[in-house]
Amino acid sequence: MIAFDKETIKNLEYLNKINLVNSACGYKSANLIGTKSKAGISNLAIFSSVTHFGSEPAIYGFVLRPTTVRRNTYDNIKETGIFTLNPVFEEKISDAHHTSAKYADETSEFDKTSFTEEYKENWNAPFVKNAPLQIAMKFLEEVHIKANGTILILASVEKIHVRKEMVSEDYFINLSKGKIAAISGLDAYSVPEKISRFPYQRPKK
Amino acid sequence: MIAFDKETIKNLEYLNKINLVNSACGYKSANLIGTKSKAGISNLAIFSSVTHFGSEPAIYGFVLRPTTVRRNTYDNIKETGIFTLNPVFEEKISDAHHTSAKYADETSEFDKTSFTEEYKENWNAPFVKNAPLQIAMKFLEEVHIKANGTILILASVEKIHVRKEMVSEDYFINLSKGKIAAISGLDAYSVPEKISRFPYQRPKK
Numbered sequence: 001m002i003a004f005d006k007e008t009i010k011n012l013e014y015l016n017k018i019n020l021v022n023s024a025c026g027y028k029s030a031n032l033i034g035t036k037s038k039a040g041i042s043n044l045a046i047f048s049s050v051t052h053f054g055s056e057p058a059i060y061g062f063v064l065r066p067t068t069v070r071r072n073t074y075d076n077i078k079e080t081g082i083f084t085l086n087p088v089f090e091e092k093i094s095d096a097h098h099t100s101a102k103y104a105d106e107t108s109e110f111d112k113t114s115f116t117e118e119y120k121e122n123w124n125a126p127f128v129k130n131a132p133l134q135i136a137m138k139f140l141e142e143v144h145i146k147a148n149g150t151i152l153i154l155a156s157v158e159k160i161h162v163r164k165e166m167v168s169e170d171y172f173i174n175l176s177k178g179k180i181a182a183i184s185g186l187d188a189y190s191v192p193e194k195i196s197r198f199p200y201q202r203p204k205k
Numbered sequence: 206m207i208a209f210d211k212e213t214i215k216n217l218e219y220l221n222k223i224n225l226v227n228s229a230c231g232y233k234s235a236n237l238i239g240t241k242s243k244a245g246i247s248n249l250a251i252f253s254s255v256t257h258f259g260s261e262p263a264i265y266g267f268v269l270r271p272t273t274v275r276r277n278t279y280d281n282i283k284e285t286g287i288f289t290l291n292p293v294f295e296e297k298i299s300d301a302h303h304t305s306a307k308y309a310d311e312t313s314e315f316d317k318t319s320f321t322e323e324y325k326e327n328w329n330a331p332f333v334k335n336a337p338l339q340i341a342m343k344f345l346e347e348v349h350i351k352a353n354g355t356i357l358i359l360a361s362v363e364k365i366h367v368r369k370e371m372v373s374e375d376y377f378i379n380l381s382k383g384k385i386a387a388i389s390g391l392d393a394y395s396v397p398e399k400i401s402r403f404p405y406q407r408p409k410k
Contacts, residue, residue: 001339002372004365009263016376021260023378024340024365026292027387027397028257029231051256052233053268054353055226058214061350063258087231094403101406112409134206135229140352145266147345147359148259154352160209160229167207171221172390173228182232182387182395185377188402192232192387192395198299200392201306204317 023185030088030181030189032096033062034117034126035076042117042126043072044109046099048183050085058157059140060085066149072105076125077139077153085135086128090179090191097187120161127161132178134161172197228390235293235386235394237301238267239322239331240281247322247331248277249314251304253388255290263362264345265290271354277310281330282344282358290340291333295384295396302392325366332366337383339366377402 009017028048035043049063064074077083088096095113103112110117110126117126118134127134136159143152166177174195181189214222233253240248254268269279282288293301300318308317315322315331322331323339332339341364348357371382379400386394 001366002369004367006263006361006363009362009365010261012376014261017263018260019373020365020376020378021263021362022257023380024338024362024367025255025257025265025290026234026236026385027232027380028234031231049256050230051254051268052227052230053350053355054270055223056215056219057353058211058222058226059350059352060230063256065259085230093401097403098406098409101408103408107408133229141350143348143350143357145258145264145346145348145359147264147361148262150258152348152357154350156211156352157214157226157229158211160214160225161206162209162229164207168224171217171225172393173225174393175228175232175389176395180231182397184380184400185402187405188377188379188400190381190387190397190400192397195389195393195395196298197390197393198302201303203306203308203312204303 019185027182027184027190030096030183032086032088032099032128033073034084034086034128035073036080036125037076038079041106042108042110043076044099044115044128045073046088046096053154059154060137060157061152061154064151064153066151074151080124081139082123082125083137084125084127085137086131087133087178088181088189089132090181093181093189132163132166132180133173135159224390232387232389232395235301235388237291237293237304237333238278239289239291239333240278241285241330242281243284246311247313247315248281249304249320249333250278251293251301258359264359265342265362266357266359269356269358271356279356285329286344287328287330288342288360289330289332290342291336292338292383293386293394294337295386298386298394337368337371337385338378340364
């Protein structure tokens with residue numbers, strides 16, 4: 001084993017530091033967040049911080065860093081109150097990763113990648129066409145984290161669209177059947193092939 | 206595609222609902238949190254919500270649900286200010302999942318699984334012996350989420366211990382070299398085998 005203490009981490013060269021700290025906490029979800037500004041410009045951006053916060057009611061959260069230029073997503077959500085979540089899937093990992101490029105505000109990532117906007121049932125935020133899962137989300141609350149000024153966005157799950165063959169009898173969604181990716185670190189993608197489920201655990205006698 | 210709207214989700218049978226909502230947001234990190242009470246009772250519990258919040262300084266967060274009985278982790282962190290993060294790895298997935306069983310407060314999960322406590326350098330929270338990664342964490346801040354009463358715990362990374370062969374030249378930790386697992390839903394584990402890294406993206410001309 002090798003060890004990196006706080007002082008060593010702090011003094012690492014910037015890219016090394018963010019590689020180390022971003023990869024040590026484990027696999028992360030890979031989601032494309034679709035939004036549209038009031039002026040009608042659509043936006044698509046990749047996030048690895050979408051996290052489950054509750055099922056009754058269904059709430060997810062994700063983290064925005066104030067220091068990055070990824071403000072379109074935040075501004076559009078604050079303007080319209082809505083967004084979409086679309087998982088990164090194997091066929092489109094390269095395009096999904098490209099949404100991390102810093103385009104000008106008036107540029108839509110849908111015009112710079114092979115992704116196509118899809119609108120459903122008057123939901124005025126773009127879904128990613130052909131994504132195996134598409135989730136309509138509504139803004140609930142933002143939390144400013146004192147420790148580092150990041151913003152946690154909490155939002156309610158309004159509607160889940162999912163390929164029928166991915167849904168098990170007990171409503172578990174098998175992500176591997178949709179070839180959905182996980183992220184590690186800043187730039188690494190995996191598509192897990194095998195999923196093993198375990199029974200509910202009770203204390204041993 | 207099939208669709209589940211908010212009302213449909215709300216009215217699902219409880220287990221179906223938590224399966225659906227927990228699996229739709231994508232792959233999640235799989236970490237064992239090690240703590241010790243002031244009275245000296247160790248605790249080990251599995252969490253799928255550990256998320257990266259920042260690298261300068263290095264901060265991770267995780268979510269606690271007030272309605273579950275997983276309070277030992279919270280109480281111990283509030284008493285001592287420290288904990289450890291240890292990823293779930295392939296060989297021990299079954300034992301890791303067993304830490305979700307609801308044992309009495311005076312029972313240590315280390316006594317009910319094959320995991321062994323390891324103490325390093327006067328850090329008075331137990332690491333999981335032989336885990337490919339072991340992280341010493343210090344409590345920073347707790348945030349109460351208005352939307353559903355969950356608690357977000359923010360903590361600073363104090364020291365990262367990691368197997369040397371997992372660390373790339375640019376300090377990216379290759380989780381697949383440690384056979385580290387990801388979680389989906391409540392009870393499903395994957396061990397991604399292949400990791401593909403992509404270059405930093407700049408706007409296309």
